Amino acid sequence: MNSTCQPKHLILLGIAALLSAQVIGAQGRPVKPDWRPAPPEHSDWTELYYADNAVPPEPAAEEKDRGFMLYSRHYTSLIFDNSVPHGDDKAERLSCRASLGEYESVTFAAYALRDLGAVSVRAGDLQKTGGAQRIPASAIKVQVVEHQHKRLAERAQRHPPPRREFMYMPSWLFERQQIDLHATQSAWFWITVQVPADAEPGTYTGNVTVSVGGRDQASLPLEVEVLPIRLAELRGYNIGYYVRTKAERPTSTQAKFPPWPLEDRFAELKAYGSTTVNIVVHILPEARLDAQGKLQVEIIGSEFEHAMEAYTNTGFAAPPGLSLGGRIMNQLSRLADRRSIAYSEYYLSYMQQLKAECDRRGWQPPIINPMDEVTSHNWPRTYIARNLRLIKQAGFYTELNHYLAYPHNNAEMWRPATLPFLDVINIIYSTGMTPQRQAPWKDCVKIANENGKTLWIYNSLQPGSVQPNSWRFWNGWFMRSFGQDVTGILYYVMTDPHTHPGNNLQDFRGDRDSETLHCWYPPDPDNGMPGGPGIDVACLREGVDDLRYIVTLEHLIRDARDIYENSGPVNQVANEAQDMLKSIVDSFDFSNAPHIKIPTNGTCESEWLERGERDGLPTVSGDYVYANGWTGADYDRARQRVADQILKFHRVIAKEGK
Secondary structure (H helix, E strand, O other), X not given: OEOOOOOOOOOOOOOHHHHHHHHHHHOOOOOOOOOOOOOOOOOOOEEEEEOOOOOOOOOOHHHHHHOEEEEOOOOOOOOOOOOOOOOOOEOOOEEEEEXXXXXXXXXXXXXXXXXXXXXEEEEOOEXXXXXXXXXXXXXXXXXXXXXXXXXXXXXXXXXXXXXXXXXXXEEEEEOOOOEEEOOOOEEEEEEEEEOOOOXXXXXXXXXXXXXXXXXXXXXXXXXXXXXXXXXXXXXXXXXXXXXXXXXXXXXXXXXXXXXXXXXXXXXXXXXXXXXXXXXXXXXXXXEEEOOOOOEEEEOOOOHHHHHHHHHHHHOOOOOOEEEOOOHHHHXXXXXXXXXXXXXXXXXXXXXXXXXXXXXXXXXXXXXXXXXXXXXXXXXXXXXXXXXXXXXXXXXXXXXXXXXXXXXXXXXXXXXXXXXXXXXXXXXXXXOOOOOOOOOOHHHHHHHHHHOOOEEEXXXXXXXXXXXXXXXXXXXXXXXXXXXXXXXXXXXXXXXXXOXXXXXXXXXXOXXXXXXXXXXXXXXXXXXXXXXXXXXXHHHXXXXXXXXXXXXXXXXXXXXXXXXXXXXXXXXXXXXXXXXXXXXXXXXXXXXXXXXXXXXXXXXXXXXXXXXXXXXXXXXXXXXXXXXXXXXXXXXXXXXXXXHHHHHHHHHHHHHHXX
């Protein structure tokens, strides 16, 4: 919950006179610095260039002597390699608030006044004011923001065609020992504190040190206020990524990376806010008939067993998902005709054996999807209602994604047969008709609610996948505003992107307009790439934490109605909290953004505050805005209001003696 560490970022670029002075002063800096790598082949794609129109302030004598200036902005305001200090964002102190066990981030940047070698950042222990407790340096992660050539295009649309644009922009969070900087280059550092779950509430202080060539050159105070709040676990919310049991598809044409254990991938996702993963098993347990003609499923030693053990050991809050694809059907069709009773018996037996193993091993039974995006296929639909029925009969919950898309595939003729056996409808959120002809959102919600189905969304952030604020909104306040009926959000996919993580224009499916989502750069030490999460993932975690604060407060409101129904003071606080939550939701506003429209066939649209031209190149300036009326700091202020209301509840309940 960032507070004083980040100055309020500009919504407008300033009054005309100031802006004119900035632009004039900025013309001497190239928008295409020499230090950048050349872009990949891009044929019909247009490269955009970020132009920071500010004039850096005159460095102080100390800054000239050490060779760099430090500045800080809210982490949702992207800092590029050619960004500069703006004069009102000097980094003098980093601070944040966090609850017990919570991760919280602050960021700052170093702007090089000359070429610098071996620049490094380290954090020391944080000491509690007036006490002996510490947050150890080992609980503080320092990451460097790395850039890539990244696509800004929307998903494929025919009318109008998408803009094919890309730019060299901040994307990844890597842990590096040191970096080198060219004169006038900025390096963006991301500091994340993990507050111990048993920390003593209070204020902890320490320092972040910047070194050049092995010598300490600057120190920034770091302050963390630990709140006496234990946030609710989101056991009723399935938020996370599809994860393949192999780091890549065996048939993938993408560059190969060293093996990355599934346990490590699960642990990273949980640490970054995921409450679940949807497991995509490449090779499901083998099915065979024994001498008596009984089906035997070889679970021991299978990828399924490995994945379920890893999931259980990771300790996710919600149950896993399991995507079967056509793999079980393909196995069983070798034993019996798919149209036969024998096939149904084999399918049921297969599922019953999976369920029995889950029960025996103490695994949370997965929520099973028998066929990915079934409505987009023709032949599998014949069997989907039956498969769902058999999966339910075996004791699992069920899910279908893209369920309300592609109505022209005779879906209305077979979809009603699936409803009695379907628990989760998983669709793309859209304010209007999608390219897959999915119905408008209100109609989808109506179908889910009238049939008693849980509603999830997936892959709903492609157009906003380079805009940090959108990730925070969609995984938090979205589920109390536009998505108030949603309890699950899934993203495709952690480690099998459609494009190379180091080159977003290198597509492996031949679809130049396909998803631009990147969750993680897999560790590749042989090529000097430590790997790490995308900025998107870090902001997803902040959104999930927003939701945890909201749910924590909602639980207190519920308890006030149930347990403290005769307590006037407690119920008064409950009423205040209810009104406050409503006021926050009501403050979202898309209307005052003439350069952005609420989409009619997508999830969100973002735009740069300014577009222009410099040195004969197309440029963008300012922030890349997700226009819902909020800035990055507004999310922090909203969270602080919720936290303060939780603390007020605690005080009033303590006075009631319960």
